[in-house]
Amino acid sequence: MSIKLTAERPFSRGGNRLCFIHPDHPDRCIKVRRPEFTLEDCRRKKGFPKTLLPLSAFDDNAEEFRVLRDFQENYADSIFDHISRSYGMVETDLGLGMCSELILDHTGDISMSLMLYLWHFGYTDECKAALEKLKTHWLKHAVPSRSILLHNIVVEKRLQGDDEFINRLVVIDGLGATGIASLPFLPQRLRRYLVGRKVKNLDQRLTDFFESIKNGKYPGPNGLPMKDGKPDIPKPR
Ligand SMILES: Nc1ncnc2c1ncn2[C@@H]1O[C@H](COP(=O)(O)OP(=O)(O)O)[C@@H](O)[C@H]1O
Ligand SMILES: [Mg+2]
Known part of the structure; x- marks a missing residue:
């Protein structure tokens, strides 16, 4: 079932993605593409010759998921001592999301950058x-x-x-x-x-x-x- 994020407030955003606390798992986050900055926009911004690449080449979420799965399968688990773990891709009403470990302070606040x-x-x-x-x-x-x-x-x-x-x-x-x-x-x-x-x-x-x-x-x-x-x-x- 698709996870509803449109009614939630993102806790942060980067250049490409909006980050939400997972509604059912307070220690996980879900990152989705920023709706107002599409893959097409992203490709256009990179300029020639990157404009020749397929849209999938600009999908940060899919790429991050692939990379983190590679870490899980082919690296020592201690690699995650300093990298947030992935819990896979999830369907949301804002498109496919990358679900990962949310880094929290002892206060319960989301750790600052x-x-x-x-x-x-x-x-x-x-x-x-x-x-x-x-x-x-x-x-x-x-x-x-x-x-x-x-x-x-x-x-x-x-x-x-x-x-x-x-x-x-x-x-x-x-x-x-x-x-x-x-x-x-x-x-x-x-x-x-x-x-x-x-x-x-x-x-x-x-x-x-x-x-x-x-x-x-x-x-x-x-x-x-x-x-x-x-x-x-x-x-x-
Ligand atoms: N797992 C996390 N735990 C805590 N804060 C996070 C986590 N993921 C992202 N953030 C916060 O959200 C911001 C944006 O997320 P990020 O994944 O960098 O998006 P983008 O890919 O658009 O740059 C980060 O700069 C960071 O402050
Ligand atoms: Mg970032």
Whole structure:
């Protein structure tokens, strides 16, 4: 039976998808394509020569499902220590949805993106240590991914005694290799080199982020929590 989402409020959205809490499983989310940004729009935006590709090549949900299934079948289960698990595709009244593990803090709140964390708290020592752990994990499992974006990582907080701490960083989007890294039978050394480049690029992204907020404005609405159906953009400072 199709899951009804039209009556629900999304908790967040990215460039491509709207994210909802699963109505029957509060610890899962369902991601559907943004109705106002169709696959055709997405293909048009990419421009030539990508406009020659079939629409299915732009379906992030199907691609993410395929990649996460590959992780489940062919990688050590510990790969999911820092990647949200998939529970498969589900039918909804907003089209096919990808159902996955919803990352929650000890408070029950949905964990904020690393970008929003950095905006509020800066690059704390604790955050630095958590990011180092994530990088080591990425290299150890040679995780095939696109560029690791700061709003595609979420910060899961837990409580120890009275103190809140970062339990782990979890990547919730941008999985699966593209370009040369996606070629089958790529020599292991080259694969590891390419993964290493993605990891190194993370440092540049941090630098770019802090540079971009020097004007006091939060960079863009994607990946923010939504309030009353709209991204809750932090006040300029
Ligand atoms: N499993 C999850 N747990 C917690 N937050 C999530 C999860 N998936 C997505 N989010 C939040 O929703 C935002 C948008 O989701 P995302 O999958 O990145 O969409 P898009 O593919 O459109 O970029 C993310 O930036 C993140 O803040
Ligand atoms: Mg995203």
